[in-house]
Amino acid sequence: MFSGMDEDDEIEFPEWMIQCSQAAKAVQTKTSEGRNLEQVQGSSSSGFKTRSPIVSSFSEVNEKNQRTAAPRVSQDDAVSSLQHVSDVAFECERLLNSAPSLQEPLLLGLDLDWPSTYAAIIAKTNTIHLCYGENHCLLFEVLHVKKLPLVFIKLIKHPNVRLLGHNIIEDLLKLGKDFNIDVKQVIASNLILSSVEQKLSCKHRWSYQKTQVNHGEEERFEPFTCEPDIDTTAQFRGRIKYCSSFEDCAAFSEEILIRADHCDQLPLGFDLEWPFRYGQGSGKVALIQICPDESICYIFHVFYLKSLPKALILLLRHPKVRLTGLNIANDIRKLGRDFKIDLSDVLANNLIELCTLANKKLHCSHRWSLARLVVNQLKIYLDKGPVRVSNWANKDLTKRQVAYAATDAYVSLLCYLKLNSIQDA
Structure with missing residues (x-):
């Protein structure tokens, strides 16, 4: 889904953030006077995907605005902003050497920053944010780095390292795409994904803290191992029935309607x-x-259809049909808007939202993405590559586009079946 702000909406930034931005701009204007710009390692934070860490560049402004600014980093805290590959390699080597000697897995908070405009679809990662311990943060400036140090890749793949973070699967996929890294093993074996609500919060807003959802129960983590001989990439391998004409869409819809008539309830990945x-x-x-x-x-390739077949609309409204998917209500609303159909009855009676179902069955309150839910429940990797933003209006779709589209509906159905099999507490 894509959504944006109305043109009339105004963004109100905190006073400390405005002054920080002004201070950074003032520093940049003094380059001709010979000021060393290396002390300003992180410019204005307004263009990044995630919250900006507190860095020493704005120390004067933070001292001036202690009462209004976000909490400052104490002297005992370590926030290192690294711009050279050798520095990144050194810090990763230090962490890598400590991992095998630990009795428990080394927990690393991971996050990426990149421009938060529509161009983020193709924009490269600016910063890798790595947190460990209670208040230790490393900021790797990688915008102009073509290849990440091998020791960093070994670190995130180490069997005694566990990564966690908000939307971490999407971040890892982005990291793999930007730097040509195979992250399948990391996603399969090195993430903390469980039914326990997890929060990341520290003075840098990034250390690890666990919050028990079901008090009195032991925390249950569900890591899984990646067997080398198993293909861990989700892919639909069944029969695909593709159609683009009005008549074929109607005929295929009739096939599914007949199936719905002969069962108690028909869940459909949608x-x-x-x-x-x-x-x-x-x-x-x-x-x-x-x-x-x-x-x-x-x-059903419906881009060039002026209206949807009656049989397809009847299928969506069938009392025994349950459409399941992620953010499925928004999909149905868009379908109704684009083809000028009132689907309010479908919204009320025929939908099963996977995010809601997952939180209910797993006793948590996550904002699931489909890729993250697939890893959590199916233990496989859902490839969300460039095909996701390809031109779906083309009359002749590529085999990769068709396979991608079928796989999304397929894993939605599998996630529903898996979640639905979990007994309610």
């Missing part, structure tokens, strides 16, 4: 794809993916 262009926003719905079981997936 997803949509549509083109998105910078400056133009979201286009019309291009694909409707419906997966009734592991052996077959239907893909």
Whole structure:
């Protein structure tokens, strides 16, 4: 999904942040006077994906605005901003040497920063933020680095290292894409994913703290190992029925309707794809993916249809049909807007939101992405590569596009079946 602010909306920044930005700009204007700019290692934070760490560059402003600014870092805390590959390698080597000697896994908080505009889809990672211990943070400036040190890759793949963070799977996928790293093993074996609510909060807003959801129960972590001979990438391997004409869409919808009539309840993995262009926003719905079981997936290419077949609308409204997916309500609303159909009854009666179901069954309150839920429940890796933002309006889709679309609906169904099998406490 893509969403944005209205043009009339105004963003109100805290006073300390405004003064920090002004101070950084003032420093930049004095380059001609010979001021050493190396002390300003992190410029204005307004263009980054995540919250900006507190760095020494703004120490004068922070001292001046102690009462209004975010909590300052104490002298005992370690915040190191590293710009050279050799420095990054040295710090990672130090952590790597300590990992084998620890009785418990070494916990590392991981986060990436990159520009938070629509260009973030293709923009490269600016900063790698790594936290360990209680108040130790490392900031790796990697915008102009073509290749990460091998010791960093060994560190995140080490069997005695566990990574955690908000939307960490998406960050790892981004890291793998930007620096050509195979992160499948890391996602499969080195993440902390469990039914326990986890928070990251420290004076740098990043140390590790666990919060028990079910008091009185022991914390249950569910790591899993990656067997070398197992393909851990999610891929639909069944039969794909693809259609782009009005008549074929109607015929395929009839097939699924017949199946719905002969069962008590029919869960359908459901997803949509549509083109998105910078400056133009979201286009019309291009694909409707419906997966009734592991052996077959239907893909309706509806971008060039002026209206949807009656049989397809009846399928969505069928009393025995349950459409399941992530953010599925927003998908149904978009489908209704694009084809001018009132689907309020579908919203009320026929949807199963995977995020809600997962939080209920796992007794947590996560904001799940589909990739993260797939790893947690299916123990496989969901590839969200460049095909995600490809042109879905093309009349002739590539095999990769079709496979990607079918897989999304397929794993949505599998996640529902797995979650639904969990007994309620």
